Structure formats: structure tokens, C-alpha cells
Amino acid sequence: MAAQQRPSSKRGPSGAWSRLKTGPVDPLESYGLPSKGETRLNDFKAQEIYYSKIVERYMKFCAASGGSDKLDKQLAALSLNTTPPSTSAPPTLPSKPTPLFSPSRPSGSSAPKPAPLPTAELATILTALRKLREAIIATARRDIFAQRAYIFNIHAAILTKDWESYQPALLSLLYKIHPHTPLPAPDLHEFVGYWVLDLACRQSDLMAAHAARAVWGYKDRRVEVVLKALAHDDWVGFWKMRRAVDGYQKRVMEWAEDGVRLHALKCLGRGYMTADRTYVERCTGKGWEDLVKDGVGWELVEGEKIVIRRPKVK
Known part of the structure; x- marks a missing residue:
């Protein structure tokens, strides 16, 4: 009598592989640059949704900055960054724009990810604005929405002294959008x-x-x-x-x-031998400590008097 055959069974995929899940994607990084071939932002509705997400993130960033003074410092710090932010991983530089909000995002593990640094968050926002601006250019959009998006972009870029963003945006707003949709x-x-x-x-x-x-x-x-x-x-x-x-x-x-x-x-160096500290600070628009950091080699004596030149001894 033939031996009874055992029913065959198919093994499923490895449990370890099936448990892997894709981590959450930042909504502002879900699109690439239109100049690099991204076409999903060519849809007008997608542009408007993306813009609303940018504004929401920026408002949260500003609210989490801890006050106007801290926000101004963060904006100044980011403006010192000469390296353009990466579209995939924003740089974690010492940032100035305090309006950067850093909401923590849960990861696949139980341990939460650390909140992004303010500069990294602001860099992400500025990169998202660039993507939106390129999409508006690609679709030749010149309506009220384009006008509003450019105004927001210009304001944000000026605060971070990102002239490579605000200059082309200014020119487009004034010379391309304004003739069709007057400001x-x-x-x-x-x-x-x-x-x-x-x-x-x-x-x-x-x-x-x-x-x-x-x-x-x-x-x-x-x-x-x-x-x-x-x-x-x-x-x-x-x-x-x-x-x-x-x-x-x-x-x-x-x-x-x-x-x-x-x-x-x-x-001051040519006209004065000495000067009051307050006068020097008023003329230069900067505090004495900052002037010293910038390399000014004058000497502060008695707390309030600055020696600019000493008389030559014959």
C-alpha cells in the first residue's frame, strides 16, 4: 500500500520582511523639484493643497519660536548658510529663523524621532516654496493664487536673506503676474x-x-x-x-x-584719536563686543572710552 502523501504547503514570505513598513513621509518632501522632472505639481489643485501645507508649517514654526527675538536670531542664522538645502535631507545648521517649528514624527520603532532643528525645518519650508514656485512657472499660472503664493514666498525669503529665492520671485510677481492679475x-x-x-x-x-x-x-x-x-x-x-x-x-x-x-x-580711524564708546557704536550701528569679534583692533579703556590711535613718540 502506497504511503499516504502529506499535503504540500507553501511557505509565505519571511516574517521579518513582511513586518517592515515604510516610514512616514514629510508632506513637504513628498514632491521633487519640477526642474528635475517632477510633474505631479502641475495640477492646479495639487499646487493649492501643497501651498496650504506650507503655510500651516510656517505658522507652526513661528508659533514655536519662543518670541520675536528668538525668531529673528534663527532667521539670521539660516541666512548665514551658503549651502543650498537638500530636497531629501534638510541640513541641520545653526539656524536663525525661529519660526521653525519642529514637530516630532513617530517612526517605525517605539522610540520617537528627535524633533528637527529649527534651521532644518525652515530649510524644508524654503525648499518646498521653491518647488511650488517652479510648478507655478511650469504651468504659466498667473491668477490670484499665483499672486498670493509669490507674496508669501517673497516675504519668507526676505526674512532669511535668501536672495536667490526672493529676487526671481519679485521679478516674476512684478513683470509677469502683475500685468495679468494686477496687484x-x-x-x-x-x-x-x-x-x-x-x-x-x-x-x-x-x-x-x-x-x-x-x-x-x-x-x-x-x-x-x-x-x-x-x-x-x-x-x-x-x-x-x-x-x-x-x-x-x-x-x-x-x-x-x-x-x-x-x-x-x-x-573714525582717520579723524579721531579717542572716542566715546556710545558714539562709536552709534556711528557703526553695532555694539563694541561685536565690533571686536569682527576684527576691530581698537582699545577700550575705563569702560567707556575707546583709544583709536595713540600719538607717535618721537
Whole structure:
């Protein structure tokens, strides 16, 4: 009698492999750059949903910054980063923009992932804005949504001094979107002002700045004083206007600060043997400790007097 055959059974996949799960994907990193071949953001509805996620993240970042002073420091720290953020893994640099919120995301393991550093979070937001901007360009979108997205992008990029983002966005807003979807007069005045200041302060092109004023019929007393101060090396007028303008204008003006400060230091070095500490700080727009860190070799004596030069002994 033939031996009874045992029923055959098929083994399933290894249990270890079946238990592996894909980790959560950051919604802002779920898309690639349209300039690298990403096409999913070519859909208008997808662009609008993606924009709402960016705004939500930015608002959370700002709320978690711990106050305007800390936020300003984080924004300044990120503006020092010259390396463009990676689209896959944002750099963990010492950041300045405090508006970076770092919500912890659960991983496949029981131990939660550490919350991302503020700079990394802000870098992710800025990269997402670049993706959205490229998608709007790829679809030649010039409606109200494109206008709103560009305005948000420009504001965020100016605060982080990311000129490679805000300059093309400014030009597109003014010369491509505005002719089809006109900006309200106050908004047009605001963004033309940023462009005039960028030409004068970052690009050091006062002639182009005045030409832009003429083309757009732009008039603003504070911006005019800034242009005049730069033309005449008037650091008193420049620092005065720096205190008077709003936060976005102030950030654009920072591009010219080093040149203004250097000129003030040279004038003090040639014209004074000694000077009061408060006067030097007022002329340079910077505290004494920061000036020393920058390499100023003058000597502080008696707490309040700075020795700039000592008389030569014959």
C-alpha cells in the first residue's frame, strides 16, 4: 500500500520582511523639484493643497519660536548658510529663523524621532516654496493664487536673506503676474520698494534703483533717504532709516550694512584719536563686543572710552 502523501504547503514570505513598513513621509518632501522632472505639481489643485501645507508649517514654526527675538536670531542664522538645502535631507545648521517649528514624527520603532532643528525645518519650508514656485512657472499660472503664493514666498525669503529665492520671485510677481492679475496699489508699492532697495543695497546699483523708481513711479520718503545716504556715504542717515523701516525693508538693507560700517570705521580711524564708546557704536550701528569679534583692533579703556590711535613718540 502506497504511503499516504502529506499535503504540500507553501511557505509565505519571511516574517521579518513582511513586518517592515515604510516610514512616514514629510508632506513637504513628498514632491521633487519640477526642474528635475517632477510633474505631479502641475495640477492646479495639487499646487493649492501643497501651498496650504506650507503655510500651516510656517505658522507652526513661528508659533514655536519662543518670541520675536528668538525668531529673528534663527532667521539670521539660516541666512548665514551658503549651502543650498537638500530636497531629501534638510541640513541641520545653526539656524536663525525661529519660526521653525519642529514637530516630532513617530517612526517605525517605539522610540520617537528627535524633533528637527529649527534651521532644518525652515530649510524644508524654503525648499518646498521653491518647488511650488517652479510648478507655478511650469504651468504659466498667473491668477490670484499665483499672486498670493509669490507674496508669501517673497516675504519668507526676505526674512532669511535668501536672495536667490526672493529676487526671481519679485521679478516674476512684478513683470509677469502683475500685468495679468494686477496687484492692489498698497501691495504694488510694497514690492516695488523691495526691488528698489535690493538694487541699491544688495546689488550696489544706485543708478538701476533710481531707474526702477522712475519706471514704477515709486515714491517713499524713507527709501529715498536710504538711497541718498548710500550715495553720500551718510552712515547717520542710513542707521536712522534702518530703525524707521519695517522688518522686511530692514532685512534687505542689511546687505549694505557692512559697507556702510566699514566706511564709518575708516572715517573714525582717520579723524579721531579717542572716542566715546556710545558714539562709536552709534556711528557703526553695532555694539563694541561685536565690533571686536569682527576684527576691530581698537582699545577700550575705563569702560567707556575707546583709544583709536595713540600719538607717535618721537
